[in-house]
Every structure is written in C-alpha cells, then in structure tokens.
Amino acid sequence: MKKIIILIALLLLTGCSGKPADIADTPVEKVEIPAASGGEEETENIKEPEKENEEFTDEEVIAAIDMSLNPNELGEIMILMYHGIGEEESAWQRTPDNFRKDLEYMYQNGYRMISLNDYAKGEIKTKAGFTPIILTFDDGRQNNFNYIEVNGEVIIDPDCAVGILEEFKNKYPDFDVTASFFLGTNIFGQEEYADKKLNWLVENGYDIGNHTFSHNEMATLDSEQIRMEIGSVNNIIKQHVPDYIVETLALPHGSNPKDEFIESMIKGEYEGNKYETIAVLDVGWRPAYSPFDTLTNFRSLYRVTASEIDVDNCGIYDYFNSYEKNLRERFISDGNPDVVTIPQRHNEYLNMDMVEGKLVNIY
Ligand SMILES: [Zn+2]
Known part of the structure; x- marks a missing residue:
C-alpha cells in the first residue's frame, strides 16, 4: 500500500x-x-x-x-441522459443532427468521455486539463443501435446513436468515445441481432447497464421483486456476453427503492447468478459530483437530461453554459489516474x- x-x-x-x-x-x-x-x-x-x-x-x-x-478533481461531472436518437426531436429524443451538435460541442469545449464504470471506481484517465463526461442511453431503443442492410451487407445505421458515436470516434480519436446502454428485456429491437450487438458493444469499448425487467417504479417493489427485476436482466445479458459483468443500474422513472430494500438493489442473487451494483442512476436534474466528493451517493447519482425541450433550465446546454461562464466548477483532470x-x-x-x-x- x-x-x-x-x-x-x-x-x-x-x-x-x-x-x-x-x-x-x-x-x-x-x-x-x-x-x-x-x-x-x-x-x-x-x-x-x-x-x-x-x-x-x-x-x-x-x-x-x-x-x-x-486541475480540480472535486469539480462536477455531467452524466448525460439520452433516450432516443431519431428524426423527431422531443424531450426524450434527439435528432441525429442535434446529437452530432452535442458531441461537437463537447469535443470543442474540453470534454472527454469516460465510462460510468470508471467513474464509479474513481479511475479517471482523462488527459490533463480536460473534463470527463459520461453518456448514457436508457430503454434499449432500436435507434440506439440499429443494423441496416445496404447492398446485401449488414452495417451499423450511421444515424443511430452507436453509428454517430463511431463517426466521432473516427473523427476525433482523442475524444475517448464510450457510452453506457441501459437495457431491460428489449435489446435494441431486432431480436435476431441481439447477440451480435451486445458482443459488438463490449468488444468496442462500450458498457451495458441494467434498466430492470419490467420498467416499474422501484419505490413500489419489495426486495424479492427488486431481485427479480435486476437479476433477470443481468442473466439475459449474460447469455449473450458471458464474460461481461453488468454493474450499473438506471432507475426506471428515476424511482428509488424504499430504504429498507436498497440493499437488494446493490447486491443479490437470482437463479444462481450473483449481481453487484456499483452505480445507480437517477433521472435528473443536475450534474453529478466528483467520485472523490463526500456528497456523491453512488446509489443515487444525478444525471443531466440531454435535451433542449421541457428541461426547465436544467438541460444539457444550461449546464454547458454555466461552466462556460464559470458559474459552476467542472472537474478538470490532472492527467494522472x-x-x-x-x-x-x-x-x-x-x-x-x-x-x-x-x-x-x-x-
Ligand atoms: Zn426507461
């Protein structure tokens, strides 16, 4: 030591x-x-x-x-909450072009991506002078990861979330592109590709998180039900990527379990497989604290809604602007994990x- x-x-x-x-x-x-x-x-x-x-x-x-x-490693880190990427912009969906706009802004303004898993472990590998940022996608929508057929060849849809992330990975190799995808029973639609998609994500540096089996509010569940909600999804993912350990959870509707059942969300066993959760995500409404901050509660982490509609001054650009004007302090890496x-x-x-x-x- x-x-x-x-x-x-x-x-x-x-x-x-x-x-x-x-x-x-x-x-x-x-x-x-x-x-x-x-x-x-x-x-x-x-x-x-x-x-x-x-x-x-x-x-x-x-x-x-x-x-x-x-360097300020007690500054804030934004955990961005995305849902859909599609043609119609809404509170829960970003258009492909707006998602590109977000990524371009992040890159040009000193943000570099880190994984939620590294955040939860305090392993911040971001280059000196840059601010870590975390991208999350809930619900496993097909427009997060879509395969299309072009001239008889199956390729990643260039306008789905993964397609756009890969575009930026190629455009800016030092962007450290990664994201966490939170899944329930729907694994990006296209059932026939579930196996291919999950393996591709893990092989290409993305993370998979748990979004529970039935998307119910945790506050309404007892410990037995919580175990099933988390354990069953982990087991489904395990069937596709046996060596990958799911260790993060996004709460459906941002609903936290009753205090007496929190432990079932953190640790448990379901149908012979154990699980352990190191980071639990809420739905809103502000940046997370540094993982080194005593105020950080890894069992209930704040997220920022990655939207410009109905965000009530708590959307992605509200916080970006606050950091630009030095109204809030962002995490600035010292470059040494x-x-x-x-x-x-x-x-x-x-x-x-x-x-x-x-x-x-x-x-
Ligand atoms: Zn959801």
Whole structure:
C-alpha cells in the first residue's frame, strides 16, 4: 500500500469563481501519513523525465502535474441522459443532427468521455486539463443501435446513436468515445441481432447497464421483486456476453427503492447468478459530483437530461453554459489516474475512502 502524501502548495487559482485570495499566503507545508508497510526513500532530484513511471517517487509524480491547467478533481461531472436518437426531436429524443451538435460541442469545449464504470471506481484517465463526461442511453431503443442492410451487407445505421458515436470516434480519436446502454428485456429491437450487438458493444469499448425487467417504479417493489427485476436482466445479458459483468443500474422513472430494500438493489442473487451494483442512476436534474466528493451517493447519482425541450433550465446546454461562464466548477483532470489533485478550498469534501491508494495533491 502506498503512503498518502498530502502536498499543500501555494498556488493562486485563475479563472475560477471566487475565494482563492485567502489561501495566497498559506505557507508550503507537507503532511505525510505513512501506511502500515512503510514508505519509499525520497530523493532530492525531482526532474528526471527519462525514468519509467514506477521509478518516480511520490514527490516526483506530483511535481510532474501541470498546475497551470488548474486541475480540480472535486469539480462536477455531467452524466448525460439520452433516450432516443431519431428524426423527431422531443424531450426524450434527439435528432441525429442535434446529437452530432452535442458531441461537437463537447469535443470543442474540453470534454472527454469516460465510462460510468470508471467513474464509479474513481479511475479517471482523462488527459490533463480536460473534463470527463459520461453518456448514457436508457430503454434499449432500436435507434440506439440499429443494423441496416445496404447492398446485401449488414452495417451499423450511421444515424443511430452507436453509428454517430463511431463517426466521432473516427473523427476525433482523442475524444475517448464510450457510452453506457441501459437495457431491460428489449435489446435494441431486432431480436435476431441481439447477440451480435451486445458482443459488438463490449468488444468496442462500450458498457451495458441494467434498466430492470419490467420498467416499474422501484419505490413500489419489495426486495424479492427488486431481485427479480435486476437479476433477470443481468442473466439475459449474460447469455449473450458471458464474460461481461453488468454493474450499473438506471432507475426506471428515476424511482428509488424504499430504504429498507436498497440493499437488494446493490447486491443479490437470482437463479444462481450473483449481481453487484456499483452505480445507480437517477433521472435528473443536475450534474453529478466528483467520485472523490463526500456528497456523491453512488446509489443515487444525478444525471443531466440531454435535451433542449421541457428541461426547465436544467438541460444539457444550461449546464454547458454555466461552466462556460464559470458559474459552476467542472472537474478538470490532472492527467494522472493515480493522483487526485484538488484546490484546498474543497478539502473538506474529499472522500478519503475513494482516494485510498492514490496520491492526494492539495493546492
Ligand atoms: Zn426507461
């Protein structure tokens, strides 16, 4: 186990809203919390870029972080909630062109995709200076993943969600394109292709989540029913992709189970197969906190509706605009998944359980 080093360096934050001035005079100090198994030797030399990563001391790893990018790993992360991608724009459907517009905006404005599963594990691999963003699609509609036949050949519909995501994967290889698809019993229509689609998703870096068997409100169910709702869908997916582990859940209608039944949603067994849920998604209405934030509840994560209709000032562009105007703070990666870099003013929100085994860099 690595020791946790907390470096408190003075650094004035630029471009952020409010209250950095009071830390300007904080002296540089360093607090070391040694772990049980003892630490490594420190060296004076802090710049030897030709070294392999594992040879760097903790101080060198932290010194390599580009602080001019204002990393803020306690900033917000948007988990976008999409449903359909189709010709008619509505509260629950984006047109192909509007979905392209969203993706173009994200790419041009410093957002890079991460998987919900990595978020839930605190494994943020986003390049330094960029903001992670998570795309989710509920209900397994055919227009999320549609095969069409062209000249006798079966291809992915270029205007379905997956087709458009692949278009951007090719256009911008550093966009880190990925998404989670939340399924019930409907696996993107086209039953004959269910197997092909699920295997294709897993092989191409996408994730599959659970959206329950009957799409009922969890609040109306008891633990036995919840077990069936989750376990049966996991088992259906398992038949198609036996090695893939479903570990995320999107709540139908955003309805949370009664408190006494929450554990059945998190862990259980159904018809011989165990399941464990590491991230549970609500329906709205605001960005999620950082996975390292004590305010994050992985059993009830906020999402932002990826729509511009009936969003009541809580839609995708409302939040994009808030970040542009620095009215809210977005997560800005320090570029190293093993280091969590945060401004000192957020110190009290750091969830020490989530940063265990990582270096913490407070400035
Ligand atoms: Zn749904």
